[in-house]
Amino acid sequence: MYFTKSFIPILKNNPTEAKIKSHQLMLRIGMIKQSSAGIYSWLPLGFKVMKKIEQIVREEQNRIGVQEILMPTIQSSDIWKESGRYEDYGEEMLRIKDRQNREMLYGPTNEELVTEIFRSSIKSYKSLPQLLYHIQWKFRDELRPRFGIMRCREFYMKDAYSFDLNDEEALFSYNKFFLSYLKTFKRLELSAIPMAADTGPIGGNLSHEFVILAETGESKIYTDKRIFEVNSDNTKLEKKSLSVLRNKFEEFYAVTDEKYNEKDFMEKVNDKYRLNTKGIEVGHIFYFGDKYSKPMNASVDFKGQKQFVKMGSYGIGVSRLVGAIIEAKYDDKNEIMKWPISVAPYECVIIPAITKNDDSNLVKANKVSNLLNDKNIDIIIDDTDENFSAKMKKFNLIGIPFQILIGKNTEGDLLEFREIGKESQKLKINQIIEIINSKKK
Numbered sequence: 001m002y003f004t005k006s007f008i009p010i011l012k013n014n015p016t017e018a019k020i021k022s023h024q025l026m027l028r029i030g031m032i033k034q035s036s037a038g039i040y041s042w043l044p045l046g047f048k049v050m051k052k053i054e055q056i057v058r059e060e061q062n063r064i065g066v067q068e069i070l071m072p073t074i075q076s077s078d079i080w081k082e083s084g085r086y087e088d089y090g091e092e093m094l095r096i097k098d099r100q101n102r103e104m105l106y107g108p109t110n111e112e113l114v115t116e117i118f119r120s121s122i123k124s125y126k127s128l129p130q131l132l133y134h135i136q137w138k139f140r141d142e143l144r145p146r147f148g149i150m151r152c153r154e155f156y157m158k159d160a161y162s163f164d165l166n167d168e169e170a171l172f173s174y175n176k177f178f179l180s181y182l183k184t185f186k187r188l189e190l191s192a193i194p195m196a197a198d199t200g201p202i203g204g205n206l207s208h209e210f211v212i213l214a215e216t217g218e219s220k221i222y223t224d225k226r227i228f229e230v231n232s233d234n235t236k237l238e239k240k241s242l243s244v245l246r247n248k249f250e251e252f253y254a255v256t257d258e259k260y261n262e263k264d265f266m267e268k269v270n271d272k273y274r275l276n277t278k279g280i281e282v283g284h285i286f287y288f289g290d291k292y293s294k295p296m297n298a299s300v301d302f303k304g305q306k307q308f309v310k311m312g313s314y315g316i317g318v319s320r321l322v323g324a325i326i327e328a329k330y331d332d333k334n335e336i337m338k339w340p341i342s343v344a345p346y347e348c349v350i351i352p353a354i355t356k357n358d359d360s361n362l363v364k365a366n367k368v369s370n371l372l373n374d375k376n377i378d379i380i381i382d383d384t385d386e387n388f389s390a391k392m393k394k395f396n397l398i399g400i401p402f403q404i405l406i407g408k409n410t411e412g413d414l415l416e417f418r419e420i421g422k423e424s425q426k427l428k429i430n431q432i433i434e435i436i437n438s439k440k441k
């Protein structure tokens with residue numbers, strides 16, 4: 001891709017309306033464009049990043065045996081009346097009438113719809129567990145949409161649902177998601193901690209929010225620092241191993257403000273480990289038993305007896321993650337973004353020095369680009385005739401992880417190559433391909 005032909009509308013300065021760095025950067029490098037309050041279009045750079053995050057989320061769901069489906073954005077109010085949430089949900093739900101005057105709504109979440117799908121087909125306990133997910137747009141009419149795509153009205157979410165025969169099996173499902181979330185966020189190079197979260201009106205339930213530390217986050221968190229050292233690498237996808245893992249995390253105090261209790265925090269956490277800071281919620285898992293299956297009559301036959309299934313739901317804010325990664329990786333003082341290569345909009349940028357009378361470096365850049373493309377490396381070439389330092393500045397902001405600079409330092413088959421923010425080295429094209437591909441694994 002040539003920069004001059006790309007749709008990357010860069011702003012000269014930080015937009016004044018944006019308060020936090022992810023929102024500033026996303027507008028500045030043209031990842032998104034606001035269309036109305038809390039509603040955004042995703043431009044090529046932003047869309048590429050979001051799609052790569054989505055794919056990682058998908059792979060980690062598939063890995064634990066969750067099956068992908070796609071439910072619609074528009075739902076009928078009937079099922080919400082069955083569960084009793086049509087009234088309860090309040091003004092965050094966008095309610096619509098169709099031409100027959102039927103009450104419809106734009107889905108803020110999908111417990112009802114997935115329960116309806118489940119109950120219409122699954123009749124026997126032998127088909128359990130059923131684990132289903134989809135990745136879809138949600139709409140919540142947030143009172144105060146803010147911070148760009150971090151808290152918006154229309155957002156992209158992975159939501160999964162589990163159906164089990166009893167509590168023990170349901171907790172097994174819950175723990176599978178617990179592990180899967182740790183892996184997902186790790187692949188995104190984020191350090192997310194599972195924190196006990198508010199369980200709402202139904203007592204005895206279980207819930208964790210996955211939070212990454214960030215000064216600009218909206219969740220207040222209170223934790224024992226040692227929780228960051230818990231290792232989940234060797235956990236197996238079996239009951240015992242998973243419950244050991246959860247216990248390892250739960251040994252450490254880690255709660256959001258809804259669950260915070262000063263006395264507990266002081267007593268349970270030694271002051272040298274105490275951490276009281278802010279974070280961004282990127283995922284939320286929830287066990288709610290028969291809260292929906294009972295009123296909606298979702299049951300299976302268990303040896304001649306009717307049994308309501310036990311359910312859980314599991315969300316990841318796919319679009320919010322784009323902002324969360326920026327909050328974690330963007331050095332706004334030096335204006336350098338460092339996308340993890342797994343989600344970077346391009347893997348490598350080639351920056352040739354070009355003047356009005358001399359485009360020989362562009363010719364070289366094209367050759368290098370073809371060689372890298374053959375090795376499946378996603379390239380953008382800055383073919384503008386801006387001066388070299390302006391190009392560097394621009395691409396530090398955009399944050400492509402690898403840069404090849406073609407100018408007066410390029411001699412023979414040695415190219416000036418660097419990882420963003422680091423010193424450059426002179427390497428041959430094969431060495432460059434090797435480095436990039438080894439980082440992609």
Ligand code: ATP
Pocket residue numbers: 109140142149150151152153155157281282283284315316317318319320
């Ligand atoms: P929050 O506490 O941030 O309002 P929530 O608890 O209402 O979120 P869930 O229903 O658990 O959210 O949704 C799952 C995930 O979807 C959240 O962990 C978050 O990452 C994302 N999410 C929720 N609301 C929004 C929003 N308004 N804008 C962007 N992402 C959101």
Ligand code: MG
Pocket residue numbers: 209281284
């Ligand atoms: Mg939540």
